[in-house]
Amino acid sequence: MxxxxxxxxxxxxxxxxxxxxxxxxxxxxxxxxxxxxxxxxxxxxxxNQIARALFKKHSYVLGVIVPDLSHPFFAELINFIEAFASDRNYKILVCNSLQDAEKEKEYLDMLRQHRADGLIMCSHSLNVDAYRKVQMPIVSFDRIISSSIPYVASDNYRGGVMATKHLINKNCHRLLHISGPLTSDLLANRRADAFRETCAKFGIDYKIIEGAYVKATFEDNWNFIKNEVAPHLREFDGVFCSNDIIAYTLYVFASKAKIRIPEQLKIVGYDYHNFTRMLKYPILTTIKQPIDQIGKKLCALLIDQIENVSADNYVFDVQLIEGETT
Amino acid sequence: MxxxxxxxxxxxxxxxxxxxxxxxxxxxxxxxxxxxxxxxxxxxxxxNQIARALFKKHSYVLGVIVPDLSHPFFAELINFIEAFASDRNYKILVCNSLQDAEKEKEYLDMLRQHRADGLIMCSHSLNVDAYRKVQMPIVSFDRIISSSIPYVASDNYRGGVMATKHLINKNCHRLLHISGPLTSDLLANRRADAFRETCAKFGIDYKIIEGAYVKATFEDNWNFIKNEVAPHLREFDGVFCSNDIIAYTLYVFASKAKIRIPEQLKIVGYDYHNFTRMLKYPILTTIKQPIDQIGKKLCALLIDQIENVSADNYVFDVQLIEGETT
Missing domain, CATH: 1.10.260.40 (lambda repressor-like DNA-binding domains)
Structure with missing residues (x-):
């Protein structure tokens, strides 16, 4: 050479x-x-970039931690992050945490050892302490790590209000929300707050069933619905699901239980990723997050910090996509 | 520090x-x-791993080039590659080539500069010359780059035979195959060879429509079907599609055109990734590739080469999943 x-x-x-x-x-x-x-x-x-990085303390490598790459939301988000990073001459190291806090810790160590320039943190694991200690620029998705670490999110509260109001406008009187796991500090849980407060404001009976950490597979979601949701399902005429995969699985479950959708039960999802956009039977009513813009903003805020520009939190607007399930 | x-x-x-x-x-x-x-x-x-890498010439970083991360097949493949690499203490740098040969070339240069230990090449772009020149261990997916570079594939020819025979056994008499783009040296094109030869062997009328490089979206596949396939569709009673996304889009297209499936038209797909497994209306008949095993083998063969063990090509068996579309 x-x-x-x-x-x-x-x-x-x-x-x-x-x-x-x-x-x-x-x-x-x-x-x-x-x-x-x-x-x-x-x-x-x-x-030799290794030698140059040693000298310059700049590697042009960004670490990205996601909870599950086989989930269509995160696959699409990584797709956009890679594209925008590449436009600005950065490459991405991907870590699929699978909720394994130990694996995330090892990955953080590895990023420090390789002198990565920064980190995009989309993890859902419970322990965020490790992230507060990382001595490199960070930006998080949908999560508040500390007041000094900027985050990017879509407007989860507004999305929750839109979904709930949509069901109320469609004449639902008893509403169910299937949330995500509520114990963690995910901003996505503002959807449940919005649901609760909107139901209360309009005097609507409601219930929240807390979701579990399940994989993005039909079977795992099916088992959750069968065990946790099915015993209560006939009490409700409208369900707001915290993601499209559980909304689709609920649609299939209710259909097989001879519950007519949307006549007897209306369903709203959340996300509008690849899977939802591809789906034609049924076309889901859902809340759209702008995944492309979220990916672009995560990259931009991180690179701003790396290049010594201060970065602020950023919250994107969401949009109701009306399909056939409401 | x-x-x-x-x-x-x-x-x-x-x-x-x-x-x-x-x-x-x-x-x-x-x-x-x-x-x-x-x-x-x-x-x-x-x-400081940068300093150690300079000394040891070992970075524990693997490059992975995929054509489209938002495609459910490659999202799932990356998911498994990351998991198996992580088990063996390697991290992955991901490049989403989007068929852009120039971007791939830049990425190869970057990997050399960062002294990556090796490369998993899943690109579909036309120019493979650049890969022959890379002076690091490589393994390719579904593609023959040169006799000295091992590849991993599933048995595309056998998959093509299984799909075609299944349609013939279901009493189809005029068969259509929608292939991938046939100009490149992708091993996936053995599916078309198998289709052609199986039809000839059984004396079945057939036609092959060559697929285009389209994105993994419903709209792009829909437009392709509308323009290229629709004018011929009523000539056939069975279609073997080279992937599940076009098979699903064809199902939707035919349904809207009041063609009854499977009575008037039978459809077989290929892949059985996340999207297909999630889909319940309809349950697609398809050929399953073992994506988890492919990911694991790609990692294993690459790390074998890095650690100076010789590596051979590996071809996995495939499986017919019978659904409701045949």
């Missing part, structure tokens, strides 16, 4: 001149720069 | 002893090792 000396020799200049050119330091004539660029190209010279 | 000197001081040993312990060189007593390990833990000492 060619090294910097080979480049200097080929271009007929000193190693220092090559180095100064590559690092944009000091004056270099157009002519010299052109000769050096040609030599680099001809020799296919690859500067 | 604590450095190696702080660790040595705290443990009451020399820097050389700490270094020897961390690199497993020479004899270190149990007692000394314990003291050093405790000091490392107490001081939360993170050895």
């Amino acid at each position: 060619a090294n910097i000396k080979d480049v200097a020799k080929k271009a007929g200049v000193s190693v220092t001149t090559v180095s100064r050119t590559m690092n944009n330091r000091g004056y270099i004539s157009k002519d010299t720069r052109k000769k050096i660029e040609e030599a680099i190209k001809e020799l296919d010279y690859q500067p | 604590a450095n190696i000197k702080d660790v040595a001081k705290k443990a009451g040993v020399s820097v050389t002893t700490v270094s020897r312990t961390m690199n497993n060189r020479g004899y270190i007593s149990k007692d000394t090792r314990k003291k050093i390990e405790e000091a490392i833990k107490e001081l939360d000492y993170q050895p």
Whole structure:
């Protein structure tokens, strides 16, 4: 493999001149720069980024921690994060935490050891202490880690109000919300707050069933519905689900139980990711999060911090997509 | 941040002893090792992996190039690759090529600069020359790059035979295959070979419509079907689709055109990823690729090469999943 000396020799200049050119330091004539660029190209010279990172303390690598890559929401989010990072010349290291706090801790250590420039944290695991200690720029998705770490979210409270009001406007009188696990500090739980407060405001009977940490599979969601939701299902005429996968599974479950949708039971989901957009039987009524914009903003806020620009929290608006289930 | 000197001081040993312990060189007593390990833990000492990589030429980072992370097949494959890499203490850098050969080239340069230990190549882009020149261990998915680069695939030919025979056994007489783009050297194109040869063997009329590079969205697949497939659709009573997303889109298209499935038209897909497994209206008949095993084998073959074990091609068996569309 060619090294910097080979480049200097080929271009007929000193190693220092090559180095100064590559690092944009000091004056270099157009002519010299052109000769050096040609030599680099001809020799296919690859500067050793490891050595440069050691010197410059800049690796152009971003770590991304997600709870489950096989979940369509996070697959799509990673897709957009990668695209926007790549536009700004950064690469991403992906960690699939699967709610394993130990694995996340190891990954954080690894990122520090590799001198990653920053971290996008989308984890759902319970222990956030480890993140507060990380000495690198961080941005989190849908979660408040500390007052000094900016977060990006969509407007979960407004989404919860929209979903609940939509069911009330469709003449539902007894409402159920299947939330996410409420014990953690996820901003997504504002959806449940909005549901509770909107029902109270309109004098509507309601119940909240707390979701479990289940995998994004039909079977896991089916078992949850069968065990936790089914015994109560006929008490309600409208259900607001905290994500589209449980909404779809509930649709299938209710249909097989001969409950007519939307006549007897109306269902609203949340997310509007790939799976929901692809689905045509039924077309789900749901709350759309702008996943592309969330991915772009997470990248932008992180890179701003890396490049010493201060970064603020950012909350995106959401949108009601009316389908056939309400 | 604590450095190696702080660790040595705290443990009451020399820097050389700490270094020897961390690199497993020479004899270190149990007692000394314990003291050093405790000091490392107490001081939360993170050895600088950049400096170590420079010395050891080993970064424990694997590059992975996929054509489209938002495609459920590749999202799931990445999910398994990450899990198995993590089990063996490797991390993954993900590149979403989106068929952009220029982006792939830049990414390859970046991996060389960062001294990645190896590369899993799942790209569909046309130019594979760049990969032949990469001076690091590679394994490819479903693609022959060169005789010295091992590949992992599922048995595409057998999958094609199974799908075609299934349609013939279900009394189809005029068969259509919607293939992938046939110009590239993807092993997935063996499905079309198998279709052609199986139809010929059984004396069945057939036609192949070549697929286009479309995104994994309902709209893109719908437009392709509307423009390329619809004018011929009523000539056939069975269709073998080269992936589940086009099979599902075709099901929706045919249903809206009042073609009864499976009575008038039978449809077989290919893949059986997350989306297909979640789908209940309809349950697709399809050919299952073992995505978990493919991910595991890709990792294993790459790490074998990195650790100087020779690696061979590996072809997995496939399985017919009979649903409601045939």
